[in-house]
Amino acid sequence: MPNLLMMNQLLNEDILAILEDAAMYAKGEGWKAEEKLFIANLFFEPSTRTRFSFEVAEKKLDLQVLNFSADQSSVLKGETLYDTVKTLEAIGANAVVIRHPQDHYFEELLGKINIPIINAGDGCGHHPTQSLLDLLTIKQEFGSFDGLTVSIHGDIRHSRVARSNAEVLSRLGARVLFSGPKEYKDETNPYGEYVDVDEAIVNSDVVMLLRIQHERHMEKNTNVINEYLEQYGLTKEREKMMKDHAIIMHPAPVNRGVEIDTDLVECERSRIFKQMENGVYVRMAVLKRALQKKTQEEKSNVIYS
Amino acid sequence: MPNLLMMNQLLNEDILAILEDAAMYAKGEGWKAEEKLFIANLFFEPSTRTRFSFEVAEKKLDLQVLNFSADQSSVLKGETLYDTVKTLEAIGANAVVIRHPQDHYFEELLGKINIPIINAGDGCGHHPTQSLLDLLTIKQEFGSFDGLTVSIHGDIRHSRVARSNAEVLSRLGARVLFSGPKEYKDETNPYGEYVDVDEAIVNSDVVMLLRIQHERHMEKNTNVINEYLEQYGLTKEREKMMKDHAIIMHPAPVNRGVEIDTDLVECERSRIFKQMENGVYVRMAVLKRALQKKTQEEKSNVIYS
Amino acid sequence: MPNLLMMNQLLNEDILAILEDAAMYAKGEGWKAEEKLFIANLFFEPSTRTRFSFEVAEKKLDLQVLNFSADQSSVLKGETLYDTVKTLEAIGANAVVIRHPQDHYFEELLGKINIPIINAGDGCGHHPTQSLLDLLTIKQEFGSFDGLTVSIHGDIRHSRVARSNAEVLSRLGARVLFSGPKEYKDETNPYGEYVDVDEAIVNSDVVMLLRIQHERHMEKNTNVINEYLEQYGLTKEREKMMKDHAIIMHPAPVNRGVEIDTDLVECERSRIFKQMENGVYVRMAVLKRALQKKTQEEKSNVIYS
DSSP states (O other): OOOBOOGGGSOHHHHHHHHHHHHHHHTTOSOOOSSOOEEEEEESSOOSHHHHHHHHHHHHTTOEEEEEEGGGSGGGGTOOHHHHHHHHHHHTOSEEEEEESSTTGGGGTTTTOOSOEEEEEETTTBOHHHHHHHHHHHHHHHSOOTTOEEEEESOTTTOHHHHHHHHHHHHTTOEEEEESOGGGOOTTOTTSEEOOHHHHHHHOSEEEEOOOOTTTSOOOOHHHHHHHHHHHSBOHHHHHHSOTTOEEEOOSOOOBTTTBOGGGTTSTTBOHHHHHHHHHHHHHHHHHHHHHHHHHHHHHHHHHO | OOOBOOGGGSOHHHHHHHHHHHHHHHTTOSOOOSSOOEEEEEESSOOSHHHHHHHHHHHHTTOEEEEEEGGGSGGGGTOOHHHHHHHHHHHTOSEEEEEESSTTGGGGTTTTOOSOEEEEEETTTBOHHHHHHHHHHHHHHHSOOTTOEEEEESOTTTOHHHHHHHHHHHHTTOEEEEESOGGGOOTTOOSSEEOOHHHHHHHOSEEEEOOOOTTTSOOOOHHHHHHHHHHHSBOHHHHHHSOTTOEEEOOSOOOBTTTBOGGGTTSTTBOHHHHHHHHHHHHHHHHHHHHHHHHHHHHHHHHHO | OOOBOOGGGSOHHHHHHHHHHHHHHHTTOSOOOSSOOEEEEEESSOOSHHHHHHHHHHHHTTOEEEEEEGGGSGGGGTOOHHHHHHHHHHHTOSEEEEEESSTTGGGGTTTTOOSOEEEEEETTTBOHHHHHHHHHHHHHHHSOOTTOEEEEESOTTTOHHHHHHHHHHHHTTOEEEEESOGGGOOTTOTTSEEOOHHHHHHHOSEEEEOOOOTTTSOOOOHHHHHHHHHHHSBOHHHHHHSOTTOEEEOOSOOOBTTTBOGGGTTSTTBOHHHHHHHHHHHHHHHHHHHHHHHHHHHHHHHHHO
16 A cells, blocks of 8 residues: 655655656656546645645646535534545545654554655654655755755654654655754654754755644744744854755745744745745656556556456 | 525435435536536534535535634524524625525524525424435435335434434334333334334344434433343344344444444444445535526526526 | 736736736636646635635646645744745745735735746735726726726725725726715725715716625724615615616625625626636636746746856
8 A cells, every 4th residue: 555654764765756757847747537536535634735735736646636624514513534534435535644643643544544645744743744844845856865964953852854854864865954943852863963054054055944833733932932043043144154066855834933033934945945946747647656556556456356 | 595594394206316426426526617616614512523524525526615613613602593604604605505504594594594494403403414314325225215214213303313313214114112211202204113122223224313312302211222232223142133234323423332342333234334434425415506506596696587 | 927916016908908818718718837837826815716716727827826825834834924935935835825914914025036926915915906807897898997986995904905906996097986985985095085985876887895804903893894785885775876877896806784785796787706707717828927937038048058
């Protein structure tokens, strides 16, 4: 079953194959659905870019889209995630895309659902298509990951992106630096080295900023937020210290003036909106991987059974 | 006007014609829209399976889908159902699918709306496509309704399904048994005989469980709910007492451990997810009936006017 | 950039060109998208007719629809309108349709967004596609605007429609009368003459009623509302005073029994539902204008850059 749940389940060769497909889609080429295939998008949390990015990807692939939002569903009658997904499978969904606030929500589904599950974000856990679009953006820029220095700035501990990006960038050959407030350190993440913000900025090919997730971990330390930009964020001064060819990334939505000076969001080095564009291509590649294999498996079943 | 409002408005021959069309659709055959036809889905109550079942049915028929939800509409400005439906008609909807919490909501529309109305559930009243998918599931299993014993278990009084299924199964030749808590008896429903749960189970070809509708009639009798499975539900012991060929049905969402032991939901006898699959085919047949006749009428109008 | 923001930005010839295209669409003819183009509908306020009218228009043009609603989006995380629209642009939207409660919300977007913006209503400000559908309805009826008398009744001050309709009807050659409660007078609107309701009714070719926007300006003057129909609304008596050929218009949703006697909503003179039908054609023409020029510009860019 070609699920996509966590980056650490993908081999390097799987990742590179997805990035290659995504690059094809960026050129307007590649597989599209020839029959009517249905994708159910289940978003149990608000989302703009991930949800619409998947919807655009699906429509570009000529897939049929079913947009599920929890607040208009039988989830209000207490239906479990398993029964909801099983229902969508019975009704004809060929794959499900799920965002859910609970870490590892997909564990209750594995082995019991017969259609691919694409994880669009679980709790503070994983967000593999975000990692893949980050990788595509870096690869477009530098051609390879070997020998690059990537610094990840901010709330390392609660970020869906920090852990999976650090793990996968490391094994693809990059060096990872972490930087940010002490209280956001993640002692369980062995894939990067903690350094001072200025040191990180000066040495990076990629400066990857993380969103301060006000809404997620509600430690209302207003002082921290007010002084965040100066102490830990990307100010105009720090931008000037970056290497000539270095780029700025952020998974968005950006807290302008917190993680980054608002004038830098669309500066020449910024790849923030490029990342969003790449998100569509990466998700097309991930959907292709889920559905094409599925179709092949089904064909084999027909032939041999 | 080929509305679909209540099962008791359909002749036996109408029902059998719909089931035949649905069986065609299950094989991947049958009518599809050749021109651009718009269906507005108006759900004034949360729903997963009915709403998505209609949407998949519509898309399989190449229809254009308009998903209306009350909380983002002018209903918030106090617009009546009539004005909302008339608006959708004016804007170009060729049929409307409506779920509404008020019994017989459609009465204020009849004779005043010029597009077919398909009832997707009204209050505690009617839910004809649910009845039709139940009938399709039974017919697939047994070939005919003649001489079958079908027991309906649970909240007979408040169930959209109980009344219309009992009426239609009776006139199609089946014997109907009712079983459940005394307070859920429906003295106005003459189409079945009340028996003890074990007697019902032993004698049935079809064991049809109803959902305990916590959210609908708020008699919070927690004791009843806690002891419901033992006293009135389908336990593992009772399942063993069923006839060899007998099947289990439930309109879902299931309260696992209340109406049925959770392990039985997907057991070999269960047709619960098969019912959901059949829901799509039945709704395709119902939409075909609404739109194909409409198209023919319009063509006649063009010729003779 | 072929935005559509305010009627006063359109020349008479632009307006007439849009109306001509709309008349083509009413006959089932005209441009459709040949490639896959995405339209994002961003509604920050509830709406039935405008939202669905745009969606039907888009689908009739073979456009891909992205329905955004603020309550399921990153707007909940504090994202600005600019960042939301920029995101949709990055993800692949070829145009955005926006309704927003803030007057002139589009000012923060102008010059910074590279896709056309179609204003579907801003605060109490502008609602150009409503004006255009009103104009189409009048033109269908009378062939031209020259020498017509149009009276606008009701809340002149807070109405999106009153100001832009008065301005544009005046310059297209019609005479505009205003009528309604003193407290709803708009001293800043120079395009009409205030007269008594009966005088307005007797002299008009078009009686254009406005909605009492309970939900917008919350002066809960219940007496005014109760006596509104008698004092300022279209009663059956007043309808009899209208010229033989005169028509009734209302942007809807109608407060039946307030602005107009409920029996008149669908009377022979009423064009209220005709207006809604025309809304689809006008929006098709507006979308065509936005996208066709865009496509041409892009082609030019390719050739010359």
